[in-house]
Amino acid sequence: MGSDALRVAAIDLGTNSFHMVVVEIDRVKGIIEIDRVKDMICIGRGSISSKMLDESAMLSGIAALRNFLVLAGQHGVKSEQVIAFATSAIREAKNRDVFIRRVREETGLKVRVISGKEEAEFIYYGVRNAVKLGNSFDLLFDIGGGSVEFVIANNKEVKLLESRKIGVARMHERFIGTDPVSAHEIKLLEQFYAAEMVSSLEKATLLGVRRGIASSGTAQNIARMIRSFEARESDVSLNNSVVTRREFQRLYKAVVPLGSVDRRRMTGLDEKRVDLILPGLILVDMIFRKFNLEEIVISDYALREGMVLNYLQRGFHPLSDNGGQPDIRRESVYELGFRCGWNREHSEHVAKLAMQFFDQLRLLHGLGPEYRELLEYAALLHNIGIFISNSSHHKHSQYIIMNGELRGFSPSETEIIGHVARYHRKSPPSEKHSPYNQLKPKYRNVVDVLSGILRLANGLERGHRQNIYAVSTAISDRVISVRLESHLEPDIEIWAADQLKSWLEMVLSRSIVIRPRSEHA
Template sequence: MRVAAIDLGTNSFHMVIVEDSPGKGIVEIDRVKDMICIGRGSISTKMLDDGSMREGIAALKNFLVLASQQGVERENILAFATSAIREAKNQQDFLQRVRDETGLKVKVISGLEEAEFIYYGVRNAVALGEGYDLMFDIGGGSVEFIIANKQGVRLLESRKIGVARMLERFIGHDPVTAHEIKLLEQFFAAEMVSAVEAAESIGVDRAIASSGTAENIARMIRSMQGIDSEGSLNSSCFTRTEFEALYRAVIPLGSVERRKMTGLDEKRVDLIVPGLILVNMIFRLFNLQEIVVSDSSLREGMVLHYLQQCPPSRPRRCADPELDIRMESARELGFRCGWNQAHSEQVARISLQMFDGLAPLHGLDGHYRELLEYSALLHNIGTFISISSHHKHSQYIILNGELRGFSPSETAIIANVARYHRKSPPSDKHPGYAFLKAKHRTAVDVLSGILRIANGLERGHRRNVESIEAVDEGSRLVLRLTTKFDPDIEIWAADQLKSWLETVLLRPIQFERV
């Protein structure tokens, strides 16, 4: 089933189209954005102007054509309106015009409903843990604050401090003056006091930011550092130090100079100023050291909530806060690539047994154990492209498969381990490997060595190896196999692939059947 979700925001209208199917899960088909600024001038007047309404309706007509071309049934098109339309006195006039001209029925949601949908969307993109996270979504009219962990939500708030509202209300000079900055900071502090107090009492481990403003800030930071700012930023982060460098560089500039900056969306040239001041205050008031970026927010949350209500969709997505989005995302990518599930799961099981048995030798922590499991599950998905060089294709697919819940560095480690499950071992001549931090290259060395042997021990695809025990005799490393049948074929294949792990662990390896 294909579903389209349209978010009629203060700054821009967005639409995302997804397909939900068993095994493959939710796959994004298309997304589109039109920054029409429906809230232009309405913050103070509480009236949507006629020109903005016409632009909005034209954008919605284009969205509906695109949704139809992508095979979305009209009853599976969702449309929610937020702050600017929510507050407009002529809200009903606009909604009726939309319905008359497009047939689309738009639901106006409250600030708390908006925060709840944002929570669903963020939770589906960034892995939550036991500790509490502060989530915030910077819109044009409002900013939503959520405090939650993987067990559920402790705070939902919506505050009228969106960037378009703040620009219209407080900023009258270009560049912004010190007095205007001070007024904004005081206003932000007053509006965020309850969220700050809740964060202090509950205890917040980190912050997760969604919305175009947060992504734009992250892209500008990357551009300043000479890093490619294209592609997904999901689960990436920027530190307080990195942000403050950007803040100091941008705030003194006028709009002409800002417009020349790489990474800044042309239509956010003015909006970025209150956005930067707001994020600066969030860093300070919540005493944060870094902010994680989520590319999933309101629209994705709308879809997840809708699918929750709609059989035969899988109800766990919204109902179960304990949902492991990392494992689910890895498995979905495997299904999309037509993986051999039984083989991949057997290789993963052997890999994890080896990791545990070799722990005294490699010294890697449980975080790398988890990444090894995902690498093992996805090591063969490159056969979806071709058998030849499929290890390289696996690396490419993992890097570009939009795995949810993983930071860019984690995705790179998983992709590199899968890349080296066969053929040549890791080398500084390979850009993808050389780009990694030194500690991550060390981890890839160990994990790829383990995966190579585990893959060899499943050479016959018959799940013969039931367990593996590692015995370090000092002069050599013995891997003792418990098998269902004679393991000659498995040992023969593993012998051909063991040399890299021997090099990494400084031990010759011998296989024995128990």
């Protein structure tokens, strides 16, 4: 850990589970996740109707927190940099002060009970750092055990922060008494959900909301079950993955009629959510239908990450957010680069040359600005595979990108970045390569163009000396002439680029001639 780095642990004492995330905050590297841990102790067990925390649940909670603090200490987190917030179940319990006092006496941890509106605000901070918000308003919702938070926001402002007492543990305790769940109980739940969502729905209708963004374990478990159900890869990151209405309906119809014994046998379903998944599925079904959404995006970040960002905003550390919207995609790319000990100067120089080629060849490749951005990120990350080994590092780069949990990117965007980085050297794209062959034809064409540009840019930075500072191209029917602006004689760069140019020549149906400016000729 560098001298400027700070490590913070954020603990969320939820109704179903206690979670902790440990992050390192560095002035250069940004925020990097070090570890995360969860313990589903169900502190709200039985307390939702009694308003009293159960003694055994309190003991389990204190034991979990003690373990969390040991782990945080092992990661170098100082005790004053552990923040802990309690939500719905503890917030409503009559004996909450007893529990919080016991936690303080037995672990030294100060727990702050937050309001439902504060919880919604922290969730918003977290989600906006994992999923890119646009100009249109989105419905953000977090399904907890005791409450569900609704946020309506875009990349400029927040229009709604609301917390409703319709969490899955609360709803299961209140409405579900039969196994399998009866049609009557489903109807009662739907009516209750509809009544609780009236104000959110009115605001969403007014603002033209079309997309949902879901955080929390329940939402992630639903997404994981859909992956299992659809026989898709289940071990890749869920962040920014999309659940369509059609996919969800298939899962809903298959799971809701089952009894608990049959649900327990389902792959992808967390065994501790066997009962709680029912009110979760019914709620998500209502959200899809009432808000007339076609898709819901999954966010890995929620309350805990929002707690860390709020901690920084309040001035505990000079890296505090200035209140503007973060560029989460770029931050995430740089974080991954730093985690892999990248050569930043080389990577940024290759990216700079790649951008010049992309812009100057636009009439030939016809790709839009969204792909320019992906090319830049692939160029920035093309060499990170050296972190594993120099041999076949292009393949290692692809693996790290695909599994590095980049924030703010859809799965297809991550795939494109990974493939473009994969083909920056050695053999070009080939249908013999199974992952490439499985891409949609439209994305294969994108990878073909972007990898061709990256190969050329990478060749022109072969000596890792940032010698070529600008390129200019002239396009004719048969030839692309490239002129180089360089600090020194660019012999090694021209030699390397000539070896790598053939793929782009084939993709753009032009030969490429590379020459230095006349003073170096």
